[in-house]
Amino acid sequence: MQARLLWLVLCCAAAEAARLLVVLPTNTRSHYVMYGRLVEALARKQHHLTVISHFPMKNPPSNVDEISLAGTIPEITNNLTRQDQSLKPSFVRNLEQIMKECVQACETVSRIPAVKDLLNSTVMFDMVIVEVFGSECFLPLGQRFQAPVVGLLSSVPLPWVNEQLGNPEATSYVPAYMMGYGQHMNLWERFANTMSVLWAKILYRYKSQLPSQAIADRLFGPGPKLESLAQNYSLVLSNSHFSINEVRPLVPALVEVGGLHLDDSQKLPRELKALLDASNEGVIYWSFGSMSRIETIPSDKLAQIFEALSKLTQTVLIKMDRGMLSRNLTVPDNVYTMDWIPQYATLNHPNVKLFISHGGLLGTQEAVACGVPMLMVPLYADQALNAHAMSDRGVARTVSLREGTADTWSEALKDLLTNPKYKENALKLRDIFLDRPMPPLEMGVYWIEYVLRHKGAAHLRSPALDLSAPQYLLLDVIALSIAITSLTIFILHTLFRYLCTRCIKWWPKEKNIILEKKLFRKNFSLFLCLLWKYKVKTN
Incomplete structure (x- = not known):
């Protein structure tokens, strides 16, 4: 009974008030609808937040400090009259555009004096929360403040995010971001789906990670590569849910909170x-x-x-x-x-x-x-x-x-x-x-505080991140299986030839000829029986 009470206390205990740094460099209003709800919920839990964003609060509470980015870059919009004249597939153009806009946002935000002052200050944070989308330039903040990093993703899991968390791609039945397929794909769609995931990762490497690395090196100085830092996310909250998106495998560090932005307090004019x-x-x-x-x-x-x-x-x-x-x-x-x-x-x-x-x-x-x-x-x-x-x-x-x-x-x-x-x-x-155990906003807050309670929650990290590509894809196991099978067949073949040779050597020559004829007749009779059984007509 005492153990059960202790379990209930541990599960229900709220994390102590912590200092959180929230960095949202992308100027996309729809994304901030989700992020802003989470910021407000964390503020109500009495955490002290420093928020860097393009959409400052009208009346921020006393425990929220803001570095406003409003007006530094134009809001991201999509003009429907724009016609794209390009031979590139639409998903490639879309990915390149997203990455370009995100890298430009990082470049602009990294030059804001208030951001530089924060990096040079003596203030410390218990957690860094960053936007996960098209750039990783602010991931070194976790190392700078010696704090766990939590990512906020406004979409379904992206191909490069899956790779960073060790989350299975499952391209045979999970449609890739921007491909527009369903979960029941034919052969061609599964091929295109798999190729698009591989191509998206290559694009992200050269169109986002490399230029983002240059921005991070300038801002934080030489340090670990962004791709290695990205493998140390404590948690990523994804704005998806299996009921309306794909049914897909998820590692513990990737939590679906789709619908987090739903606000029942909204009123009609x-x-x-x-x-x-x-x-x-x-x-x-x-x-x-x-x-x-x-x-x-x-x-x-x-x-x-x-x-x-x-x-x-x-x-x-x-x-x-x-x-x-x-x-x-x-x-x-x-x-x-x-x-x-x-x-x-x-x-x-x-x-x-x-x-x-x-x-x-x-x-x-x-x-x-x-x-x-x-x-x-x-x-x-x-x-x-x-x-x-x-x-x-x-x-x-x-x-x-x-x-x-x-x-x-x-x-x-x-x-x-x-x-x-x-x-x-x-x-x-x-x-x-x-129909969920708790509303998505509460779930998002719960998991952030879970990471705080468990000092980064390193136990959520997938062991797949410590494997090389051949190990993860079991190529070494396949190679070993082929080698063992081949060796076994070779040994049996050699042994069979040896035994046959020994038997024939000690058998009289006349009997060898008679034995061969008998075996031929027996095998031929068996062959005819099989033809009759399966109704095979011969010419």
Whole structure:
């Protein structure tokens, strides 16, 4: 009984208030929605945080110090009118763009005077929390402050992150980031999936790690290589969940906290609430998130979409600046636009029947948590992957922005609004997604404090990181098995030849000839029997 009470005390004990350094160099608002929720939760747990980010709090609590990066680099956005003229596959262009933007962000942040002053100060930290995405330039902070490093990943596990944690790739059934496959792939898809993972790791090595190493050496001085530091993450929190992403193997140091950003305290503005309440026929909500602006869709394509929307009886709510539209575009009467919309609160409204989305992971999680079917229009990065996952689960249809027509949009909208299976599947998926031992935000805080309690939690580290590539892939075991098998066959063959030679040597020659004839007849008779048994016709 005493042992059980001690176990309960250890499990439920909160970590003592600690000093945490949080470094978020990428200027992506959608990512910070997730990170900011975690920062606020850690602050409420009375930890003292120093936060380096592009999105400072409006009213930070007394235990949060901020180094604001606002205005140092432009916010990362995706202009939908941009046309890529390149022979490179789209996933390669996307990866290169992400890595380029992340390395540029590291370069800019590393030159901020306040950041340099922090590195030269005498302050110490109990933990360093860094963004894991397209660059590792701030990983040496862990060594500088002699503190464990925790990574925050706003997507599903990336190929290079899997390698850094010793997490299995399982490319036979886990689709790679940016490939847009499902979990049931044919031969060609499995081949392309495997090649894309290998190519992504090569790209990361030369497009991110090498330039990031130069930035780190300049900022921290000569030290361990980034690839070796990356193998010492104490923990990585991934914004994914098996219910809506892939079922995949996970090492203990990689924890899924998909939905961490969901905020039930979000409220609807009075005007928006009145609009939603009055829409008895239902509401279709359309948003492409904070990075992609609907206004930048080419006018001819947007006109086709408006034509399809105008045929609906439902109110269509769009996150869009109407003033940026081309003058020759006519906005349908049933369309209502707003510059900013609280997305999660809107999707939670019972009158919202459908969500038109670009397939971003955060918006997808919000729609799933609210049980709302989706029409997905993948544009960039992992959005095709998310769209395929939702289509496989029967809660979404996918339309191509480039190839879709007014008829395509009309057919998809009609199917989603009239076929009850989409809503039924959405409600089932919602129940699965939300059914967890604890809410994702609490889980994220728990594991961070777990690392604090256990002084870096080195026991979470995978032993696979200590193996060479041939050892991990069992190439040495395969080689040894082939060698043993070959040696055994050689010995048996040699022994058989020796015994046969000895027997024939002492057998009379006349009997040898008779024996050979008997053996021939016997074997030939057996051969004929086999032909008859298996109905083999001879010519």
